[in-house]
Structure formats: C-alpha cells, structure tokens
Amino acid sequence: MVSSPPHSNSHSFPPRVLLIALDGLGRSPVTYSAHTPFLSSLLSNGISFPSARAVFPTDSAPNWGSVLHGVLPEKHGLSNGDVERGKEFDENSMYPSLFKILVRRDEKKINMRKKNEKYGNTIVLDNCERGNKGKLTRNASKFITKPFICADNMSLNSRHPVCDEPIKYASFVAWAPLNTGIIERSIPGVFYSPKSESLCTRIRLHLKHHTLKSPSYDTYVLQRVLSFLSSPDSKDIELLLVHFVDVDEQGHNYGFGSEKYLKQLRILDGHVRALFDELEKERWLEKTTVVITTDHGGTGRSHGENSENEMGSFVVVCGRGVQSENLRSREDEKMSTEEVRNMDCAAIVLTALGVDVPDWFDARVPKGIFE
Numbered sequence: 324m325v326s327s328p329p330h331s332n333s334h335s336f337p338p339r340v341l342l343i344a345l346d347g348l349g350r351s352p353v354t355y356s357a358h359t360p361f362l363s364s365l366l367s368n369g370i371s372f373p374s375a376r377a378v379f380p381t382d383s384a385p386n387w388g389s390v391l392h393g394v395l396p397e398k399h400g401l402s403n404g405d406v407e408r409g410k411e412f413d414e415n416s417m418y419p420s421l422f423k424i425l426v427r428r429d430e431k432k433i434n435m436r437k438k439n440e441k442y443g444n445t446i447v448l449d450n451c452e453r454g455n456k457g458k459l460t461r462n463a464s465k466f467i468t469k470p471f472i473c474a475d476n477m478s479l480n481s482r483h484p485v486c487d488e489p490i491k492y493a494s495f496v497a498w499a500p501l502n503t504g505i506i507e508r509s510i511p512g513v514f515y516s517p518k519s520e521s522l523c524t525r526i527r528l529h530l531k532h533h534t535l536k537s538p539s540y541d542t543y544v545l546q547r548v549l550s551f552l553s554s555p556d557s558k559d560i561e562l563l564l565v566h567f568v569d570v571d572e573q574g575h576n577y578g579f580g581s582e583k584y585l586k587q588l589r590i591l592d593g594h595v596r597a598l599f600d601e602l603e604k605e606r607w608l609e610k611t612t613v614v615i616t617t618d619h620g621g622t623g624r625s626h627g628e629n630s631e632n633e634m635g636s637f638v639v640v641c642g643r644g645v646q647s648e649n650l651r652s653r654e655d656e657k658m659s660t661e662e663v664r665n666m667d668c669a670a671i672v673l674t675a676l677g678v679d680v681p682d683w684f685d686a687r688v689p690k691g692i693f694e
C-alpha cells in the first residue's frame with residue numbers, strides 16, 4: 324500500500340534546516356495576504372500555524388532568543404537593550420542556542436575521534452595551526468565575522484576544530500545583535516550582517532534608514548545569502564539562519580499596517596520567493612527542511628505589549644521530512660494552531676536535524692509535522 328515518500332532520494336543526504344526569521348510581521352501573511360502572495364501560498368500549502376503566538380514581551384531579543392534557544396524569555400534573559408549594547412550571550416548558560424547545542428554534539432563526536440586516535444586510527448586535527456581560516460573560498464572569507472579557529476589542543480568548550488571540517492553553520496541577519504548577542508560568539512561558521520559591509524555602504528545604509536526612512540538592510544542580506552548559497556562553501560551547511568528586518572523598521576517609521584509597511588511587506592515577500600528560487604536552483608529544497616516564523620507584530624508604531632496585534636505570529640514548516648498536508652489527521656489539526664508559539668521552531672529545527680529536543684526546552688514540536 325505504502326508508496327515511497329515524496330522526497331525519498333533526499334534522505335541519502337544529511338539533514339539540513341533553513342530557518343527564515345521575518346522581523347515584525349505578526350500575522351501579516353494572513354491579514355494582508357494580498358501583499359504577501361508567496362508567503363500566503365506557503366501558509367496555505369505547507370504545514371502552517373497561522374494563529375501561532377509570540378512570547379512576552381513582544382520585543383525582538385526576547386522572541387528571537389526564544390526561537391533560537393527554545394526557552395521562555397525569563398530563562399534566556401535576553402533583552403533588546405543588552406544585545407544592542409553588545410553584551411555577549413553567556414557561553415556557559417544552561418540554555419544554549421541551537422547552534423551551541425549542535426556544536427556540543429560535534430565536539431562529542433570529535434572527542435570520540437580523538438579517543439580513537441589513541442588506538443591508531445586516522446586523526447583529522449594533526450596539521451592544524453591556530454588561526455587557520457579553513458578551506459574557505461575568498462567569497463566566504465568576506466563574511467566571516469567570527470574566526471574559524473583551528474583548535475589543536477583546544478579547550479573544546481569554547482573552540483571548535485574546523486580546519487578540516489566543513490562549514491556547517493551560517494547566519495545571515497539584517498539585525499546584527501542576533502549574531503553578536505543572541506547566538507554565542509564561539510560558534511564557528513559564516514556570520515554576516517550589514518555591519519560587515521564596507522564603511523561606505525554602512526554610511527549609505529545608515530542614511531537611508533535614519534534620514535530617508537527607507538531601510539534597505541534586507542537587500543544586502545538577500546544578495547549575500549544568495550551568493551553564499553551558490554558557492555561551494557554552503558554545500559555542507561546543516562543549519563542556516565536568514566533574518567530580514569525592513570518590514571519591522573517601516574512599522575516603527577510609519578506604523579504597522581501603514582501603506583509603507585505594506586509596501587515593504589510586498590518587497591519582503593519577493594525576497595523570500597527569491598530565496599526559494601535559489602534553493603530550487605541549487606537543489607537545496609529537496610534536501611532541506613524550511614522553517615519560517617516571525618518574532619512579533621505591532622500596533623501603532625511600536626510593539627512590546629500583549630495586544631493581539633503584537634502577540635500574533637505564524638509558523639510555516641515545509642520541505643524535507645515534512646508530512647504532506649493531506650496526510651495530517653484532523654486530530655493534529657485540532658491541537659495545532661492556537662497553542663503553537665514561535666518559540667516552538669527551536670524544537671522543530673532540532674527534530675528536523677535528528678537531534679533530541681533537550682529536556683530543559685519550553686519549545687515543543689506540534690503534532691503532525693513530520694512523517
């Protein structure tokens with residue numbers, strides 16, 4: 324009776340997740356679906372939770388913190404003020420980010436390998452030099468904001484030996500504090516934000532944002548991530564985070580739901596479509612689970628409180644390993660949407676990667692997502 328699953332070929336590849344983080348959308352793909360044809364089509368065709376909720380307070384750092392650490396804000400303790408001032412996330416926190424959870428798993432494997440070395444098996448770390456940037460193409464070297472440090476006799480809890488390891492983690496974000504304050508600084512990988520651009524570009528972006536009130540951070544993020552995806556450096560990526568922020572900026576500048584906000588929403592929809600087109604071109608889609616969510620909505624020109632507009636969020640899961648919509652049972656549907664929080668993406672990401680959801684997580688996987 325059972326035919327082969329739709330993406331059976333993809334299972335010969337290691338699992339991979341793309342987490343798309345859309346700042347300040349609330350439930351826009353539902354409320355303003357005319358402005359988000361692509362996102363709305365994902366919402367109606369993939370596994371989606373259009374009435375998911377944010378966590379409180381409805382600010383970016385607490386919510387992206389929960390999405391990336393899988394626990395409520397009172398546990399991870401992240402606030403906009405701290406991360407924007409440059410405070411780094413505690414490397415020894417009881418509530419590590421998804422990246423850190425994966426790196427710790429890698430370190431365990433490497434320790435096993437080192438043990439094997441004692442018994443005469445091959446070692447991968449013997450030709451390393453501290454500071455080696457690894458086998459990056461010039462293209463990727465540009466994006467590096469955290470060095471690839473080859474850690475020969477390293478303290479394994481703060482460095483990851485990567486000189487002969489492929490790049491597995493990457494994060495392209497429009498809001499730099501995600502990379503510098505919410506994700507631990509020790510994570511090896513490719514980390515980009517527009518702050519990595521030349522001084523000239525940064526001045527132009529600052530001017531557009533503050534003076535002309537026409538932010539264009541997202542355009543840079545999109546260009547950079549597209550070029551990364553088409554480069555060989557992305558081939559072994561296990562977790563890629565892509566974050567866009569200009570819709571939120573226009574919400575603050577002109578009002579959430581204002582004409583300018585909706586215009587930016589349409590532009591963002593095009594960015595997400597362009598990202599999917601590239602995934603398709605590079606044959607990533609069939610090998611990748613894509614998870615999309617937003618941190619919060621907004622009301623007037625702000626957010627942070629618990630109104631319906633601010634607490635509104637949504638979650639979409641599609642691609643590899645995801646159960647096709649018509650196989651989901653009514654039972655799954657029933658318990659889905661209202662109870663789902665954007666934070667649950669953390670548990671969804673780990674499950675898609677075949678990693679157990681840690682017992683300290685508040686995030687959980689809504690029923691009926693995976694095959």
Ligand SMILES: [Zn+2]
Nearest residue numbers: 346347383618
């Ligand atoms: Zn935000």
